[in-house]
Amino acid sequence: MYHIIINPTSKSGKGLAIWKTLEPVLLEKNVPYRAYISTYIGHVSELAEEITSAASGAETPLNLILLGGDGTVNEALQGIADFDKVNIGYIPTGSSNDLARALKLHRNPTELLLQILDGTHSRRIDLGILTYDDNTEIVSRLHKRPEHRSRYFIVSSGIGFDAAVCEEALFSPIKNTLNRFKLGKLTYLGIALKQLITARSVSCRICLDGKDTIKIPKFLFSAFMIHPYEGGGFRFCPQADDTDGLLDLCVVGNLPKLLILFALPTAFFGKHYMFPRINHYRASSVRVRASVPLWVHTDGEVYLKSDRISISCLGQRIRFLV
Numbered sequence: 001m002y003h004i005i006i007n008p009t010s011k012s013g014k015g016l017a018i019w020k021t022l023e024p025v026l027l028e029k030n031v032p033y034r035a036y037i038s039t040y041i042g043h044v045s046e047l048a049e050e051i052t053s054a055a056s057g058a059e060t061p062l063n064l065i066l067l068g069g070d071g072t073v074n075e076a077l078q079g080i081a082d083f084d085k086v087n088i089g090y091i092p093t094g095s096s097n098d099l100a101r102a103l104k105l106h107r108n109p110t111e112l113l114l115q116i117l118d119g120t121h122s123r124r125i126d127l128g129i130l131t132y133d134d135n136t137e138i139v140s141r142l143h144k145r146p147e148h149r150s151r152y153f154i155v156s157s158g159i160g161f162d163a164a165v166c167e168e169a170l171f172s173p174i175k176n177t178l179n180r181f182k183l184g185k186l187t188y189l190g191i192a193l194k195q196l197i198t199a200r201s202v203s204c205r206i207c208l209d210g211k212d213t214i215k216i217p218k219f220l221f222s223a224f225m226i227h228p229y230e231g232g233g234f235r236f237c238p239q240a241d242d243t244d245g246l247l248d249l250c251v252v253g254n255l256p257k258l259l260i261l262f263a264l265p266t267a268f269f270g271k272h273y274m275f276p277r278i279n280h281y282r283a284s285s286v287r288v289r290a291s292v293p294l295w296v297h298t299d300g301e302v303y304l305k306s307d308r309i310s311i312s313c314l315g316q317r318i319r320f321l322v
Helices: 015-028 043-053 070-079 098-103 109-118 161-171 173-180 184-198 257-269
Strands: 002-006 033-037 062-068 086-092 122-132 150-153 156-160 204-208 212-216 219-225 247-253 278-283 285-298 301-321
Touching: 002 015, 002 043, 015 033, 015 062, 015 109, 043 062, 043 070, 062 070, 070 086, 070 098, 070 150, 070 301, 086 098, 086 109, 122 156, 122 285, 150 285, 156 161, 156 301, 161 184, 161 219, 161 285, 161 301, 184 257, 204 219, 204 247, 204 278, 212 247, 219 285, 247 285, 247 301
Parallel strands: 002 033, 002 062, 062 086, 086 301
Antiparallel strands: 122 150, 122 301, 156 219, 156 285, 204 212, 204 285, 219 247, 247 278, 285 301
C-alpha cells in the first residue's frame, strides 16, 4: 500500500495536474494506494501524522509518497511519528526543487514514480533539527507560530539574509507569475538584492560542537546544509554529504555589500569561497547567538525570527526510495 500526499498548489497550481497524469499509472498497474490532497498550510503535516501514527507498531515500514516541493517535504517531516517505520518517495513539483537536484531524481514524474514503485533502490540520508532557544514573538506573514520549539529539515536551514529572502519570496505574488514562465529563480535573485541593500548591521557568535566559537561583528547570514543546494540552485556548500552525519556551514560576514553583489551569482557555481570572509565549516551541532532577532528558515519555510537557535544533524535518519 502506498500513501500519497499531494500538494495541489505546488508549481504554481500544476501539482494537481501532475498528479492526474500519475494516477492512471497506479490504476493500470493495480498498485494499491490512497491519495490525500492537502488544502491548507500545515495540512501536509497533519496528514503525515495521521498516516504514520497508524504504522508506529507495524513490523514493516509504511510507504509514503510526497508530491510537491521542498516545503511539502518539510511539512511532512514535522508529522512523521517514527522515521524508522517510513519509506519516503518524493516526486518534485515545486519551484526550487533543491532536494531533487541534490538526489539527482529523474525529471520525468512518471519515470520517477515507476522507480519508486520498483522499490529496489533506497538510500539513508541525514536529517537536520533546529530548535528555537528563545521565546520570540515575531512570526512570519505566511505562517502561524509553530506548536513545537523544534523543526526538522532535510535540505538546509539558515538564519539571517537567506531566511529573510525566503520569508519575502513565500509572500511574494511575483513568484507564482515567474514560475509560470520557468523564471522562478529571478524571484529569489531580485528579493536577495533588495534584502542585501536594506540589511542592517548585526553581530553574531557561532559555536561549533560546543568547542570552537566564531565571532562575527558584521554578520549577514549562515546556511546549515545537509545537501549542496538551497534557494533554487545556489550551491552554498558544494562539499555537503547527506550521509556523513555532519552539517556544512556557509558563513558570510564582514563583507562589503558591493562585493556581495558580485559574490552572490558565483554561488550558483559554488565559487563564492574565493571571496574573503565567506567561510566554510563543518560540525555535527551548532549554536547561534545573534545581537538581534533574525529570520530563520528550515527548507525555505520561515516561521519565526530568533536570536538564539541550536542546530544538529541526525545521521542517516531517513530512508528514501529513489
